[in-house]
Amino acid sequence: MILMIETIYIENQIKKHHRTKQILSRFKKKINIVYCDHYGEIFNIKSQNFRIQKKKPALILAKKEGKKLHNVPNSFSIGGKKNYYFSHMLNCIYDCEYCFLQGKHMSAHYLLFVNYEDFFIEIEKKIKQNRFEKSYFFSGYDCDSLAFEGVTGFVESFLPIFEKNKNNKNNNINLAAEIAINQCDDLIQNGVDKLHFYTLNQASLTFKICSNIQKK
Numbered sequence: 001m002i003l004m005i006e007t008i009y010i011e012n013q014i015k016k017h018h019r020t021k022q023i024l025s026r027f028k029k030k031i032n033i034v035y036c037d038h039y040g041e042i043f044n045i046k047s048q049n050f051r052i053q054k055k056k057p058a059l060i061l062a063k064k065e066g067k068k069l070h071n072v073p074n075s076f077s078i079g080g081k082k083n084y085y086f087s088h089m090l091n092c093i094y095d096c097e098y099c100f101l102q103g104k105h106m107s108a109h110y111l112l113f114v115n116y117e118d119f120f121i122e123i124e125k126k127i128k129q130n131r132f133e134k135s136y137f138f139s140g141y142d143c144d145s146l147a148f149e150g151v152t153g154f155v156e157s158f159l160p161i162f163e164k165n166k167n168n169k170n171n172n173i174n175l176a177a178e179i180a181i182n183q184c185d186d187l188i189q190n191g192v193d194k195l196h197f198y199t200l201n202q203a204s205l206t207f208k209i210c211s212n213i214q215k216k
Contacts, residue, residue, distance in 0.1 A: 053108035064113035085138040
């Protein structure tokens with residue numbers, strides 16, 4: 001998917017950010033780089049055509065301002081009472097007809113917020129606040145968190161934050177497994193008799209999922 005991107009827009013305030021430099025280093029071919037004061041100058045402005053932009057989307061690197069962590073509606077929980085979601089990226093590299101992201105924004109460009117550390121602060125704050133209950137964190141509402149991993153480094157950046165707090169009983173380090181187990185249970189109950197897993201270098205996590213499914 002890196003080969004599809006020919007232009008990268010970068011906010012001036014994060015052009016020297018270490019993650020901006022890291023991301024740019026992952027593009028081996030010549031990229032057209034354009035600097036701007038705010039991503040709103042490019043993303044989701046009026047008179048943009050989502051379908052036309054989707055043919056050749058650009059990548060926008062920006063800083064996420066304001067609140068990073070949001071409450072999940074009660075009806076969308078997976079059993080816990082403390083549920084939160086965050087969006088480090090807007091728009092998806094895929095083009096699935098059934099997805100609500102089709103045209104959610106007028107712009108089809110990929111908007112990535114590089115200030116992960118500010119997300120970490122809010123996540124760890126919630127973990128400490130909810131010291132008597134597990135905290136559940138969801139990503140990927142506005143994108144596919146894993147699909148662009150080769151560029152964003154999302155997993156390699158965020159997992160250590162949960163790993164660091166794994167001894168805190170409020171932290172749900174097994175969130176990914178619990179979500180997958182529930183999804184698999186739902187598929188099996190609805191007649192699906194074969195499941196295929198991509199380990200994504202997380203073989204132990206996949207083993208845990210399969211073991212829990214077999215026990216039920």
